[in-house]
Amino acid sequence: MEKTAPITRSLLTWFRNDARDLPWRRTRDPYAIWISEVMLQQTQVKTVIPYWERWMKALPTIESLARARSQRLHKLWEGLGYYSRVRNLQKAARVIMERHKGRFPERFEEVLALPGVGRYTAGAICSIAFNQATPVLDGNVTRVLARLFCVRQDPRARGTRERLWTLAGTLVRQAAGEPPGAGDSRGSAGPGRTGPCSALNQALMELGALVCVPRNPKCGLCPVSTFCQARAKGLADRLPRRARSVQAIKRRQFAFVVERNGRFLVRRRDETGVNARLWEFPSCDVSSAAEPQEIAQATLGTRPRRLKRLATLSHSITRYRIRLEVYRVGEWDPAGTKAASGRWLTPEQMRRLPFTAAHSRIVRRLQARKRNLGR
Numbered sequence: 497m498e499k500t501a502p503i504t505r506s507l508l509t510w511f512r513n514d515a516r517d518l519p520w521r522r523t524r525d526p527y528a529i530w531i532s533e534v535m536l537q538q539t540q541v542k543t544v545i546p547y548w549e550r551w552m553k554a555l556p557t558i559e560s561l562a563r564a565r566s567q568r569l570h571k572l573w574e575g576l577g578y579y580s581r582v583r584n585l586q587k588a589a590r591v592i593m594e595r596h597k598g599r600f601p602e603r604f605e606e607v608l609a610l611p612g613v614g615r616y617t618a619g620a621i622c623s624i625a626f627n628q629a630t631p632v633l634d635g636n637v638t639r640v641l642a643r644l645f646c647v648r649q650d651p652r653a654r655g656t657r658e659r660l661w662t663l664a665g666t667l668v669r670q671a672a673g674e675p676p677g678a679g680d681s682r683g684s685a686g687p688g689r690t691g692p693c694s695a696l697n698q699a700l701m702e703l704g705a706l707v708c709v710p711r712n713p714k715c716g717l718c719p720v721s722t723f724c725q726a727r728a729k730g731l732a733d734r735l736p737r738r739a740r741s742v743q744a745i746k747r748r749q750f751a752f753v754v755e756r757n758g759r760f761l762v763r764r765r766d767e768t769g770v771n772a773r774l775w776e777f778p779s780c781d782v783s784s785a786a787e788p789q790e791i792a793q794a795t796l797g798t799r800p801r802r803l804k805r806l807a808t809l810s811h812s813i814t815r816y817r818i819r820l821e822v823y824r825v826g827e828w829d830p831a832g833t834k835a836a837s838g839r840w841l842t843p844e845q846m847r848r849l850p851f852t853a854a855h856s857r858i859v860r861r862l863q864a865r866k867r868n869l870g871r
Contacts, residue, residue: 503644503723504670508692510719511699516541516706519549521690521698526600526625527558533620534581534612541705547576559598562589570773570850577813577853579771584612602626615661620697627691629672631664633657636704637697642736643708646725651736664700671696744817750791751779753806753858754825759840760862765852770813775846776855778838779820788823802826807861811854820854 515521518541520532531551535544551572555561561569564586573582588610592600601607608618619630633641638651641663649656674692690698707714713732715721726732754761754777762775778795793799804824811818841849843863851859 500666500670503720504667504674504696506719506723507667507699507703508671508674508695511690511695511702515695515698515702519545524625526602526621527561528552529625530600530617530621531585533617534585535576537581537617538578539576543576547572558589558592558600561586562593566773567850571848574774574850574856575853579774581612583772587611588613600625602628604628604630623668623697624690624694627693629665629669629693631661631668632697632701633661633664634701634704636708637664637700638704639710639736640700640704640708643713643726643732644720644724646729646731646735648731648735648737650739652739664697667700668693668696742815744812745815747816747818748782748784748786749779749818749820750782750786750788750795751777751820751822751855751858752792752796752803752825753777753822753862754796754828756840759842760846761838762841762846762849763838771852773850774852775849776852777822777858779855788821792823792825796825796828798828800825800828807858809854809857818854822858 518532520528523529532544532548535548535551554568554572555564566583566586569582569586570579573579576582591610592598596606601610602622604618604622607613607621608615610618613621616632616634619632622628622630623632638660641647641660642651645663647656647660649659651657651660671692703718703720707718711733715724715727715732718724721727724732726735760777762777764775765771765773767773780791780795782791788803789799792803802825804826806822806824809820809822811820843859843866846859847863
């Protein structure tokens with residue numbers, strides 16, 4: 497413990513003086529902190545801020561989340577991706593209402609038992625909201641600890657992972673012995689005052705996000721560089737060991753924009769799978785040799801006499817790199833169209849629904865076209 501004391505004190509001092517002023521750091525409300533932690537998974541801080549602010553305005557309490565309609569939740573989450581996160585948030589909110597009388601649980605084991613909450617998220621909530629000495633270990637913290645203690649083994653290996661968790665626990669328990677005001681960050685007051693356990697964990701996250709970055713770490717700005725074993729051995733750029741890059745898989749898709757009296761045919765995805773419950777234009781995966789006319793007939797139930805290419809959009813989902821070809825359907829037989837599973841909506845009506853990321857770009861193009869025609 498004594499060997500880590502200078503590291504802990506340096507991190508707390510650095511966080512107290514240099515912590516970013518983020519909106520979820522101005523509160524100790526565990527609900528608000530929980531939402532921020534889930535949003536921050538796989539997403540940058542600058543992206544999350546407006547989403548978090550909109551969410552807290554629309555759904556300020558656990559009860560409001562538990563009772564919200566699925567469509568509203570997905571619309572608030574639209575663009576953040578990994579939509580299972582938002583569905584788990586609601587499941588967890590309903591568990592809190594039923595088992596904890598609407599009060600966010602404080603015990604680590606009870607937080608960890610909530611749907612969608614893992615070891616990292618539970619540790620983050622308990623330390624930040626309740627100043628408990630619960631460790632955290634995400635990608636940023638893994639990188640900081642691997643360099644600070646020169647952990648050369650693969651951080652994904654079970655034994656190495658547990659060693660890193662142990663190191664994270666040692667530091668946060670060391671922080672728990674610091675004076676109560678040790679973690680108070682500059683500019684915070686009232687409910688936003690930060691205890692030492694909270695400050696230590698957030699300092700590790702912050703250090704990995706801003707200073708101890710994956711490539712070209714800013715060692716000259718690091719508050720614990722003098723204790724960094726990897727830097728002393730010239731290994732900072734090489735740790736932690738990087739996983740082999742997974743080769744991207746290319747996919748091709750067609751989407752069809754069908755209009756009738758100023759309304760467009762859209763469909764809701766199934767209840768399971770990627771982008772579950774989100775809306776999109778009729779579309780499907782196709783082979784490299786697929787012909788749009790034939791796919792349109794199979795997808796829509798009618799063979800259009802004319803197709804016009806509207807756009808070609810590129811986007812990614814996990815390891816897939818997708819080329820989406822968007823076609824405007826002209827001169828078609830409405831009697832044969834498979835519309836039973838879809839709805840005919842105006843661009844304004846579509847704007848209120850949660851669309852998949854790529855298809856929301858099509859909606860914006862249609863809205864822009866409508867505005868231009870109205871001038």
